[in-house]
Amino acid sequence: MTSAVYPPAVPMRARDHTESTLSRVIPDESELTAGITIRPGRTYGFFTDTSLCIGCKACEVACKEWNALPAQQIGLTANSYDHTRELSAITWRHVTFIEQIEDNPGCRANRLKPFQSHWLMMSDVCKHCKQAGCLDACPTGALFRTEFGTVVVQQDICNGCAYCVPACPFGVVEINFSDGKAHKCTLCYDRLKGGFEPACAKSCPTNSIQFGEVDVLLTRAARRVEKLHALGVDNAYLYGAPGTAGATGGIQQLYCFFLLLDRPEVYNLPVAPQLPSGRVAKSLGTGLAAVAGLGALAAVLMTQQSKAPRPGRKR
Amino acid sequence: MQRAKMTTYRNEARREIYPAPAAPLPAALPGYAGHGYYDLTPIKHSHYKWNTALAFLSTQIAGGSQIIATVADLRGQNRRMVRAGRYLAVAGGMNSAAILIAALHTPRRWYNMLRIFKKSSPMSIGIWSISPFTFFSGLAAAGQVAADIGYTRSGNWAGRAFSLPAALLGSVAIAYMGTELEETNMPAWASAYPLMAPLYACAGVSNAAAALLLFPMHNGTCGATTASIKKLAFVSGAAELALGAVLDGHWRRSAEASAIAQSRYEPWYRIGFLGIGMLGSLALRLWDRFDTNRSRVSNAASVLKLAGAMVQQTVLVYAGQESGRRARDYFAYTREPKIGNNAEHADQPADHAKKSAGSAGKDRATRTLPKARRSSSRSAVAWGLFACGALLISAAVLRKKESSR
Numbered sequence: 001m002t003s004a005v006y007p008p009a010v011p012m013r014a015r016d017h018t019e020s021t022l023s024r025v026i027p028d029e030s031e032l033t034a035g036i037t038i039r040p041g042r043t044y045g046f047f048t049d050t051s052l053c054i055g056c057k058a059c060e061v062a063c064k065e066w067n068a069l070p071a072q073q074i075g076l077t078a079n080s081y082d083h084t085r086e087l088s089a090i091t092w093r094h095v096t097f098i099e100q101i102e103d104n105p106g107c108r109a110n111r112l113k114p115f116q117s118h119w120l121m122m123s124d125v126c127k128h129c130k131q132a133g134c135l136d137a138c139p140t141g142a143l144f145r146t147e148f149g150t151v152v153v154q155q156d157i158c159n160g161c162a163y164c165v166p167a168c169p170f171g172v173v174e175i176n177f178s179d180g181k182a183h184k185c186t187l188c189y190d191r192l193k194g195g196f197e198p199a200c201a202k203s204c205p206t207n208s209i210q211f212g213e214v215d216v217l218l219t220r221a222a223r224r225v226e227k228l229h230a231l232g233v234d235n236a237y238l239y240g241a242p243g244t245a246g247a248t249g250g251i252q253q254l255y256c257f258f259l260l261l262d263r264p265e266v267y268n269l270p271v272a273p274q275l276p277s278g279r280v281a282k283s284l285g286t287g288l289a290a291v292a293g294l295g296a297l298a299a300v301l302m303t304q305q306s307k308a309p310r311p312g313r314k315r
Numbered sequence: 316m317q318r319a320k321m322t323t324y325r326n327e328a329r330r331e332i333y334p335a336p337a338a339p340l341p342a343a344l345p346g347y348a349g350h351g352y353y354d355l356t357p358i359k360h361s362h363y364k365w366n367t368a369l370a371f372l373s374t375q376i377a378g379g380s381q382i383i384a385t386v387a388d389l390r391g392q393n394r395r396m397v398r399a400g401r402y403l404a405v406a407g408g409m410n411s412a413a414i415l416i417a418a419l420h421t422p423r424r425w426y427n428m429l430r431i432f433k434k435s436s437p438m439s440i441g442i443w444s445i446s447p448f449t450f451f452s453g454l455a456a457a458g459q460v461a462a463d464i465g466y467t468r469s470g471n472w473a474g475r476a477f478s479l480p481a482a483l484l485g486s487v488a489i490a491y492m493g494t495e496l497e498e499t500n501m502p503a504w505a506s507a508y509p510l511m512a513p514l515y516a517c518a519g520v521s522n523a524a525a526a527l528l529l530f531p532m533h534n535g536t537c538g539a540t541t542a543s544i545k546k547l548a549f550v551s552g553a554a555e556l557a558l559g560a561v562l563d564g565h566w567r568r569s570a571e572a573s574a575i576a577q578s579r580y581e582p583w584y585r586i587g588f589l590g591i592g593m594l595g596s597l598a599l600r601l602w603d604r605f606d607t608n609r610s611r612v613s614n615a616a617s618v619l620k621l622a623g624a625m626v627q628q629t630v631l632v633y634a635g636q637e638s639g640r641r642a643r644d645y646f647a648y649t650r651e652p653k654i655g656n657n658a659e660h661a662d663q664p665a666d667h668a669k670k671s672a673g674s675a676g677k678d679r680a681t682r683t684l685p686k687a688r689r690s691s692s693r694s695a696v697a698w699g700l701f702a703c704g705a706l707l708i709s710a711a712v713l714r715k716k717e718s719s720r
């Protein structure tokens with residue numbers, strides 16, 4: 001029921017549910033939608049099961065709507081059905097569409113694969129890394145680890161130095177040139193605080209995006225991989241769980257991890273990403289050793305000059 | 316049947332490009348096909364531009380000048396050189412700070428970088444070295460001004476007291492820039508580990524020496540100091556050339572740096588920086604024979620060196636940015652697994668945190684480097700030792716030559 005009065009030009013469908021009919025917010029709504037109670041101090045993340053993704057982009061839309069993000073671009077990329085192209089400062093969920101028609105190169109495929117035909121779809125997002133490159137690189141403290149274990153940018157602190165951008169091994173965080181600040185997925189920090197499931201996970205119609213406590217999700221994901229293997233899908237594996245591809249080079253674990261069905265590169269994910277900040281001390285130490293060497297050399301050269309002024313040459 | 320065979324052949328061909336990783340990826344997957352997702356890059360490129368390159372050069376000159384001036388002061392060298400070094404340091408430091416602040420996307424919030432210090436962030440290390448460096452350099456320059464207007468004793472004392480911390484901070488300022496580029500995910504920069512920081516350090520000293528040699532020193536009174544700075548410029552330039560050439564070779568051999576080795580930046584790096592900037596200036600320095608006088612040849616060497624340095628900084632900044640746009644470079648940089656068996660973790664998710672915490676130390680830094688990169692860093696260390704040896708030998712030769720005169 002809505003009390004608003006609409007001009008007759010507004011179609012009936014558009015009038016539906018324009019306002020909430022609830023008198024108050026449902027406390028701990030996530031118990032109803034995701035079966036979990038959100039509490040600070042626990043670590044939350046997403047398990048994105050790409051074997052269930054149908055590419056409906058409900059997550060992209062829900063994310064844009066909840067976070068009031070504008071459209072990425074208007075136009076066709078010619079990259080299959082993916083016109084969003086990539087994660088960016090204004091796109092925090094991105095559905096990749098991978099059409100695999102190599103069975104009959106150059107021609108229309110004439111034999112469907114037994115599983116998911118020729119399509120792979122994946123809803124990509126910030127991985128909320130356990131050791132996050134962006135967080136380590138930020139010199140202002142604008143990026144911080146929340147009480148839910150996630151990584152969030154505070155735009156009121158960020159000064160747009162953009163050093164987090166090349167530090168992220170997954171190309172997630174980006175500068176929005178209209179406001180000069182870094183932006184990325186917050187794992188719906190505001191919703192988590194209010195006891196709501198993140199918008200993308202709530203909107204996912206196939207449960208491809210599952211929200212929950214990371215340890216619980218890992219158990220669920222391991223069971224899902226076993227089940228898929230038992231069904232004959234031998235190429236199913238986890239990306240970003242501890243000890244798997246994606247959780248490499250010091251990153252340790254991705255709190256938003258994936259079940260993939262082809263090589264990571266196919267989904268535009270690196271096999272073995274690196275945490276850049278792991279080498280800072282060694283790198284700087286090497287540089288300082290070089291400066292020390294040259295400083296010592298300068299001292300030697302100048303001692304020699306000051307001790308032995310050359311005859312016939314003025315000082 | 317025929318199709319199954321074709322698929323097998325194709326998968327084998329793929330494996331030849333990059334062998335399928337042994338551990339975590341299922342055996343059922345084919346090898347890397349040589350491309351990713353519509354050839355879109357999986358990372359976001361750095362936003363550094365020419366102004367960052369200019370700030371880097373300015374920081375090098377400032378930091379190096381302060382180091383040289385402080386050593387010259389402690390060694391009782393000519394005051395004119397000390398004065399020039401101190402003034403150049405404060406001017407360069409202020410210039411770098413101004414450019415770096417202007418390069419922020421929200422410059423009015425620059426001071427937020429001074430809220431915290433993070434040892435994991437090279438940029439934080441840089442800010443916390445450049446800011447106090449400029450502050451102490453300003454105080455040292457003020458001492459110099461006092462000495463110049465008649466308060467000789469107290470001015471010189473203050474100049475020395477403040478230039479010591481400034482020189483130490485200047486050392487960090489000239490080394491951190493290499494670290495700042497290296498510790499990112501831009502394949503061309505990241506694959507330069509661990510040579511970038513020493514390259515910047517050597518460049519800092521050689522560029523500062525070149526800049527100082529352009530100052531009018533009144534030959535008659537400053538000759539010996541001028542000669543020693545010329546030698547320093549030569550030796551540090553030779554070390555920089557060696558490191559630059561090793562990096563060039565590494566970039567050419569590796570698949571991670573096509574943005575620098577196979578792009579429009581390549582001739583600029585080779586001809587502009589290594590050729591004209593480095594070899595040209597070193598040849599002119601040899602021709603000049605480390606004469607005690609300022610000469611046109613020496614000035615030309617300095618100008619070539621500084622022009623080459625600007626080319627080098629610009630090429631490194633833009634090629635790094637370009638490498639962030641090349642998906643293949645990034646997949647080459649991240650192609651090998653550095654991890655154990657995933658089954659171990661998949662079965663026991665409950666205690667994963669304990670395990671990953673235990674392996675955290677191991678999982679970081681060079682231990683995680685794939686074999687190919689480990690061997691490349693080993694060869695880098697070997698080259699580093701070689702460069703140090705070359706430095707010592709050239710110093711010894713210079714010394715011998717000097718004493719035999």
Ligand code: SF4
Binds near residue numbers: 127151168169170184
């Ligand atoms: S995926 Fe990138 S932006 Fe997200 S937490 Fe990890 S490093 Fe930061």
